[in-house]
Amino acid sequence: MTDLATDQDFTSEDVTPAISIDGVSYNYGKRKALDDVSFQVLPGQFTALLGANGAGKSTLLSLITRLFDTAHGTISIDGKSFTSHGSKALAPLGVVFQQTTLDLDLSVRQNLRYFARLRGLPSTFATKRIEETLSALEMFERVDERVRDLNGGHRRRVEIARSMLHQPKLLLLDEPTVGLDIHTRRVIVNHIHKLASEENVAVLWTTHLMDEIWDEDHLIVLDKGKIIEDGTVKEILAKNGASSVSDAFESIIVQEEERLR
Amino acid sequence: MMDGLMIRALYGILYREFLRFFQQRARFLSALVRPLIWLLVFSAGWRQTQGLAPYPPYETYIPYEVYMIPGLCAMIQLFNGMQSSLSMIYDREMGSMRVLLTTPLPRWFILVARLFAGVAVSLLQVYAFLAIAFIFTYFEFLELDIEPLGYITVLPALVLCGFMLGALGMALSATVKQLENFAGVMNFVIFPMFFISSALFPLWRIKDLSYTFYQFCTYNPFTYAVELIRFALHGQFYGEGVLVVAITSIIALGLAIYAYDPSRGLKAKGKKG
Numbered sequence: 117m118t119d120l121a122t123d124q125d126f127t128s129e130d131v132t133p134a135i136s137i138d139g140v141s142y143n144y145g146k147r148k149a150l151d152d153v154s155f156q157v158l159p160g161q162f163t164a165l166l167g168a169n170g171a172g173k174s175t176l177l178s179l180i181t182r183l184f185d186t187a188h189g190t191i192s193i194d195g196k197s198f199t200s201h202g203s204k205a206l207a208p209l210g211v212v213f214q215q216t217t218l219d220l221d222l223s224v225r226q227n228l229r230y231f232a233r234l235r236g237l238p239s240t241f242a243t244k245r246i247e248e249t250l251s252a253l254e255m256f257e258r259v260d261e262r263v264r265d266l267n268g269g270h271r272r273r274v275e276i277a278r279s280m281l282h283q284p285k286l287l288l289l290d291e292p293t294v295g296l297d298i299h300t301r302r303v304i305v306n307h308i309h310k311l312a313s314e315e316n317v318a319v320l321w322t323t324h325l326m327d328e329i330w331d332e333d334h335l336i337v338l339d340k341g342k343i344i345e346d347g348t349v350k351e352i353l354a355k356n357g358a359s360s361v362s363d364a365f366e367s368i369i370v371q372e373e374e375r376l377r
Numbered sequence: 378m379m380d381g382l383m384i385r386a387l388y389g390i391l392y393r394e395f396l397r398f399f400q401q402r403a404r405f406l407s408a409l410v411r412p413l414i415w416l417l418v419f420s421a422g423w424r425q426t427q428g429l430a431p432y433p434p435y436e437t438y439i440p441y442e443v444y445m446i447p448g449l450c451a452m453i454q455l456f457n458g459m460q461s462s463l464s465m466i467y468d469r470e471m472g473s474m475r476v477l478l479t480t481p482l483p484r485w486f487i488l489v490a491r492l493f494a495g496v497a498v499s500l501l502q503v504y505a506f507l508a509i510a511f512i513f514t515y516f517e518f519l520e521l522d523i524e525p526l527g528y529i530t531v532l533p534a535l536v537l538c539g540f541m542l543g544a545l546g547m548a549l550s551a552t553v554k555q556l557e558n559f560a561g562v563m564n565f566v567i568f569p570m571f572f573i574s575s576a577l578f579p580l581w582r583i584k585d586l587s588y589t590f591y592q593f594c595t596y597n598p599f600t601y602a603v604e605l606i607r608f609a610l611h612g613q614f615y616g617e618g619v620l621v622v623a624i625t626s627i628i629a630l631g632l633a634i635y636a637y638d639p640s641r642g643l644k645a646k647g648k649k650g
Contacts, residue, residue: 236386
């Protein structure tokens with residue numbers, strides 16, 4: 117584990133946040149899915165978003181990716197809000213969805229080239245980035261294989277490579293390691309942490325798997341549509357007197373339920 | 378105005394559509410076999426009994442296969458339009474539409490670009506069909522009666538008709554919630570559109586048989602698409618057809634852009650997290 121992030125003093129006054137969420141609420145009919153959610157992720161920061169099923173994580177990600185329209189509150193990516201910049205605000209965003217979104221009938225190269233064109237990358241630059249991003253995930257030798265012939269772990273690596281093609285400032289990953297073996301999970305978790313620490317990419321990572329969260333990461337806990345904890349893992353562990361993220365998470369949820377009673 | 382990103386993205390969407398089209402060989406073959414079977418079976422069976430009297434744009438009596446060709450070209454585009462909308466529903470359900478929707482491209486552009494890609498594929502199918510039909514004339518299986526210039530003059534008509542049929546398919550796909558429901562669309566949209574039109578029989582003959590049926594045909598924009606292609610294949614301009622097809626395209630595309638909800642399916646499935 118790297119301790120680079122530990123010593124970084126992230127303050128929103130100095131740096132433009134990679135993403136800023138301010139007072140966002142969202143309802144499904146009468147049911148409140150998100151209630152006045154506000155937080156920021158700064159460049160180089162690895163932020164884990166934790167929450168039980170139904171906490172509102174997927175709704176939040178759908179709002180950040182503009183699959184849902186934000187009714188209340190403001191979302192800005194790299195200082196540009198959807199309200200004032202529309203879909204152009206999505207330019208610095210890279211996304212890895214929980215569900216595979218690759219075209220199974222196309223090769224890895226064809227999938228990545230298609231995405232590069234959607235992002236407006238010039239052909240020579242796209243070729244270079246395809247090689248770089250796939251090589252970083254040890255996938256370049258499989259560039260001409262059909263995605264259908266790859267296993268789940270390799271498909272996931274291709275999706276991560278694809279999300280990094282256009283050098284995003286913010287990388288959003290929705291439970292990217294679900295269903296993967298331990299080795300692949302470790303490779304992916306290490307790679308994404310490295311992207312944050314070495315390439316200054318802001319990462320927002322949703323997960324249920326506590327071992328993917330490192331001590332120096334930033335942690336946000338979402339429960340019933342509200343943020344109930346927001347800080348570094350070390351701060352949250354100390355505050356809750358817990359020895360692991362898992363213990364801290366359980367303690368936070370129990371405390372919140374008692375508070376609501 | 379299109380900026381550099383939009384031009385590259387349009388190229389990307391075209392690139393993917395053609396890659397998928399050529400890799401789905403069954404789709405390519407069925408797109409060709411369907412009209413060719415119609416052409417060979419129907420024209421061979423009916424040419425002995427049904428010579429058609431002069432009727433614009435034809436200046437002389439024509440064999441039935443000559444009459445059928447424009448309707449079959451439009452049929453290819455009709456099926457392709459519906460196939461494109463089916464693939465949009467598939468992409469929405471499988472999640473690959475999300476990749477498009479999380480790019481910095483406006484939604485209207487994404488839909489128009491998908492439509493444009495579908496039209497390009499339909500042009501390829503129609504010209505492949507015309508080429509095979511032309512080969513049949515060489516062996517005297519049938520007559521086409523199309524001047525070489527007709528293959529060029531028909532291009533703008535095919536583009537316009539492709540846009541209309543693709544936009545209608547897209548408007549339908551915006552309202553269909555799940556992939557399974559699309560079979561109903563096939564039965565209730567494609568077949569009535571094709572049969573209640575001038576694709577198989579001239580309007581004057583339909584009018585002789587049933588005035589009500591004739592009226593239905595004149596309300597069907599597909600009739601105008603068929604006639605537009607027919608006139609264009611013979612180097613003639615059909616203003617009424619251009620007008621109806623263009624207006625229908627604009628209305629259908631407007632409806633598709635208005636009704637298209639990228640979150641459909643996400644909310645319905647109630648994915649929690």
